[in-house]
Amino acid sequence: MKTVTVDLGDRSYPIYIGRNILSQQNLISQHIHGKQIVIVTNETVAPLYLAKTKAMLNTGDLHTVILPDGEEFKNLTILNQIFDTLLENNCDRQSTLIALGGGVIGDMTGFAAACYQRGVNFIQIPTTLLAQVDSSVGGKTGVNHALGKNMIGAFYQPQCVIADTNTLNTLEDKELSAGIAEIIKYGLLGNEKFFHWLEQNMSQLLARDPDCLAYAIERSCMDKAEIVKKDEKEGGIRALLNLGHTFGHAIEAAMGYGQWLHGEAVATGMVMAASLSEKLHWINAEKYQKIEKLIKQAKLPIHAPDTMTTQQFIELMQRDKKNQGGNIRLVLLKDIGNAVISDDYEATLLLETIEQAISHNARKSSKE
Amino acid sequence: MKTVTVDLGDRSYPIYIGRNILSQQNLISQHIHGKQIVIVTNETVAPLYLAKTKAMLNTGDLHTVILPDGEEFKNLTILNQIFDTLLENNCDRQSTLIALGGGVIGDMTGFAAACYQRGVNFIQIPTTLLAQVDSSVGGKTGVNHALGKNMIGAFYQPQCVIADTNTLNTLEDKELSAGIAEIIKYGLLGNEKFFHWLEQNMSQLLARDPDCLAYAIERSCMDKAEIVKKDEKEGGIRALLNLGHTFGHAIEAAMGYGQWLHGEAVATGMVMAASLSEKLHWINAEKYQKIEKLIKQAKLPIHAPDTMTTQQFIELMQRDKKNQGGNIRLVLLKDIGNAVISDDYEATLLLETIEQAISHNARKSSKE
Numbered sequence: 001m002k003t004v005t006v007d008l009g010d011r012s013y014p015i016y017i018g019r020n021i022l023s024q025q026n027l028i029s030q031h032i033h034g035k036q037i038v039i040v041t042n043e044t045v046a047p048l049y050l051a052k053t054k055a056m057l058n059t060g061d062l063h064t065v066i067l068p069d070g071e072e073f074k075n076l077t078i079l080n081q082i083f084d085t086l087l088e089n090n091c092d093r094q095s096t097l098i099a100l101g102g103g104v105i106g107d108m109t110g111f112a113a114a115c116y117q118r119g120v121n122f123i124q125i126p127t128t129l130l131a132q133v134d135s136s137v138g139g140k141t142g143v144n145h146a147l148g149k150n151m152i153g154a155f156y157q158p159q160c161v162i163a164d165t166n167t168l169n170t171l172e173d174k175e176l177s178a179g180i181a182e183i184i185k186y187g188l189l190g191n192e193k194f195f196h197w198l199e200q201n202m203s204q205l206l207a208r209d210p211d212c213l214a215y216a217i218e219r220s221c222m223d224k225a226e227i228v229k230k231d232e233k234e235g236g237i238r239a240l241l242n243l244g245h246t247f248g249h250a251i252e253a254a255m256g257y258g259q260w261l262h263g264e265a266v267a268t269g270m271v272m273a274a275s276l277s278e279k280l281h282w283i284n285a286e287k288y289q290k291i292e293k294l295i296k297q298a299k300l301p302i303h304a305p306d307t308m309t310t311q312q313f314i315e316l317m318q319r320d321k322k323n324q325g326g327n328i329r330l331v332l333l334k335d336i337g338n339a340v341i342s343d344d345y346e347a348t349l350l351l352e353t354i355e356q357a358i359s360h361n362a363r364k365s366s367k368e
Numbered sequence: 369m370k371t372v373t374v375d376l377g378d379r380s381y382p383i384y385i386g387r388n389i390l391s392q393q394n395l396i397s398q399h400i401h402g403k404q405i406v407i408v409t410n411e412t413v414a415p416l417y418l419a420k421t422k423a424m425l426n427t428g429d430l431h432t433v434i435l436p437d438g439e440e441f442k443n444l445t446i447l448n449q450i451f452d453t454l455l456e457n458n459c460d461r462q463s464t465l466i467a468l469g470g471g472v473i474g475d476m477t478g479f480a481a482a483c484y485q486r487g488v489n490f491i492q493i494p495t496t497l498l499a500q501v502d503s504s505v506g507g508k509t510g511v512n513h514a515l516g517k518n519m520i521g522a523f524y525q526p527q528c529v530i531a532d533t534n535t536l537n538t539l540e541d542k543e544l545s546a547g548i549a550e551i552i553k554y555g556l557l558g559n560e561k562f563f564h565w566l567e568q569n570m571s572q573l574l575a576r577d578p579d580c581l582a583y584a585i586e587r588s589c590m591d592k593a594e595i596v597k598k599d600e601k602e603g604g605i606r607a608l609l610n611l612g613h614t615f616g617h618a619i620e621a622a623m624g625y626g627q628w629l630h631g632e633a634v635a636t637g638m639v640m641a642a643s644l645s646e647k648l649h650w651i652n653a654e655k656y657q658k659i660e661k662l663i664k665q666a667k668l669p670i671h672a673p674d675t676m677t678t679q680q681f682i683e684l685m686q687r688d689k690k691n692q693g694g695n696i697r698l699v700l701l702k703d704i705g706n707a708v709i710s711d712d713y714e715a716t717l718l719l720e721t722i723e724q725a726i727s728h729n730a731r732k733s734s735k736e
Contacts, residue, residue, distance in 0.1 A: 076444050076447075076448055079444075080444055080513075083513050083519065083520055084513075084515070087513055087515035087516050087519060088515065090687075114522065115510075115520045115521060115522060116519065116520065117519060117521075118508070118510065118521045118522055118523055118601075119522075119523070119601070140486070142483075142486065145448075145451050145452075145455055147452070147455035147456065148455050151451065151454075151455060151484065151485060152451055152483045152484065153483060153485075153486045154482065154483060154486055154487075154522065155486055155487070233486075233487070319458075
């Protein structure tokens with residue numbers, strides 16, 4: 001088992017990563033302080049891992065909330081079901097909420113823990129690769145509003161995270177790839193060595209080799225923890241974690257959430273960010289191609305949906321919550337392993353990047 | 369104008385207290401950083417102070433949310449109306465939310481500010497005496513749940529508080545007295561000198577003398593700020609602020625929220641806490657009578673509703689969110705100006721206290 005410590009002063013916590021660690025009772029019990037526990041999970045994950053999780057917790061005061069599965073249920077109304085269960089069972093301030101599931105369950109449970117009686121204990125058991133590398137670090141919790149994704153939430157840190165690589169065996173292939181997209185992001189934005197490791201180990205990752213998975217999760221969590229430590233509330237460099245996301249969010253919004261997985265949209269977004277960086281002569285054609293190749297190898301999309309228009313792309317990108325007026329601020333690459341936040345580019349180059357991403361041939365011809 | 373600084377490190381902020389300070393444009397403008405402002409108020413306060421508040425804010429991007437007035441609207445559904453307005457107007461992370469109203473408006477607006485995009489600027493303009501002395505300090509924000517009061521919320525500090533004593537001129541007499549109950553609390557729990565000042569100045573306070581009001585507000589905010597500074601998240605001594613509240617909450621719950629004003633219930637609760645303290649021989653009969661007399665002088669109730677039973681009182685008190693099993697933890701008095709948190713008392717003395725509070729004659733005869 002590997003342990004990554006997220007260092008945030010009195011809000012520091014460990015991420016445990018390993019094979020079958022969900023069965024290690026002492027791991028979780030040391031992070032539970034009160035008597036009352038509520039597990040929040042969904043209809044997909046409950047049949048797979050709920051019994052195993054319950055077996056690990058020796059308390060008589062254990063309750064479960066099983067939510068419907070999907071991003072469309074990540075809202076205030078469904079959140080209230082968690083509060084209902086907490087109050088119906090007279091849960092006090094020493095209670096612990098456990099999130100068992102992917103990113104949606106983690107975000108909602110974390111937000112419920114942040115708000116219930118103004119803050120109770122919270123433990124994460126992420127069961128998707130994306131949640132293990134992404135939601136494990138950073139404390140971003142929240143729900144969607146009809147008019148915007150993740151618009152209502154809190155920064156709230158868990159007591160610990162248990163990332164059991166065995167839970168990834170039940171994951172669909174495209175969910176696995178979506179998780180790998182975020183892993184590639186860490187190589188691209190700040191860790192060239194890790195990028196090369198990924199080039200060499202992609203086939204083992206796709207084959208779900210437990211040691212390879214554990215290493216990739218550990219590396220991603222460490223890199224993310226380093227950034228979050230420097231900027232917990234996203235005042236500055238934490239925005240680098242949005243590499244590929246401004247493009248990606250536009251794709252998700254245009255296609256309707258759920259059509260493209262978040263990781264797939266981010267993958268295409270990273271290719272687009274690399275493409276614009278190449279046009280700015282910040283990276284050369286060879287590096288651009290390495291990036292595109294690795295993302296393709298991970299079985300992720302490298303082109304934007306051809307049903308989108310450039311106009312639509314720009315409008316959706318402008319709606320991004322990081323904008324403060326002016327040119328769209330983007331995370332771009334000065335090199336593989338060196339990302340920067342910039343709005344200092346010719347607007348026409350952005351338009352060209354989008355046009356090429358939508359119309360694959362155009363991109364191809366520009367490379368000839 | 370008086371200024372009390374609430375000292376909480378990088379979350380410190382000033383409370384401005386004075387006559388007609390709502391008209392001082394520079395006061396508020398220095399605490400607004402972005403361009404977008406949303407004022408949240410209610411149907412009662414809007415006709416009185418909304419135009420004045422708007423006049424003070426010179427921005428083109430100003431929006432208003434007018435909520436229905438009352439504790440029964442302090443819930444997640446009504447909270448969502450604030451998010452609707454923020455999102456419909458594309459408010460960004462630099463936006464400022466202004467709470468214009470009493471405690472309910474302050475709690476809801478503060479919670480909306482804590483959650484919108486995981487935290488935006490927040491300014492409080494409390495227009496009731498209770499809100500000026502109580503909600504101004506401490507950062508407690510939140511909404512009610514069908515199964516419990518203030519069960520969903522956050523600790524979130526404002527940029528500043530503007531307590532204009534002129535707004536108290538439109539307050540009903542019983543609302544004024546309810547605010548004075550919380551002011552008396554600060555004398556009782558830690559400031560004997562202030563208790564004596566209140567004994568001497570109660571009639572001027574009731575006559576709404578602006579200088580007297582400003583002094584009482586300043587003193588209460590300073591005393592509360594001192595306690596909150598030591599214990600921002602209510603791990604320890606902050607619980608002293610609940611003097612009278614455990615008894616008071618039981619009265620509010622039994623009578624249905626809104627029947628007794630919060631301050632009225634707290635007033636009776638403080639008399640009951642003093643009565644139990646006398647039974648424990650922690651304070652003598654003379655001090656008990658001084659307390660009862662001051663509360664009576666403030667036109668506040670000193671007896672619990674005679675429709676309540678002792679059994680009901682105990683059950684409702686046990687539901688209090690500060691309980692962790694065992695005897696009910698109460699804030700009691702070792703002296704006027706010296707409160708302690710204790711569950712070290714004979715259970716029969718608590719029963720006797722409640723019986724006397726419900727049945728006035730019993731109390732009277734015990735004093736003879």
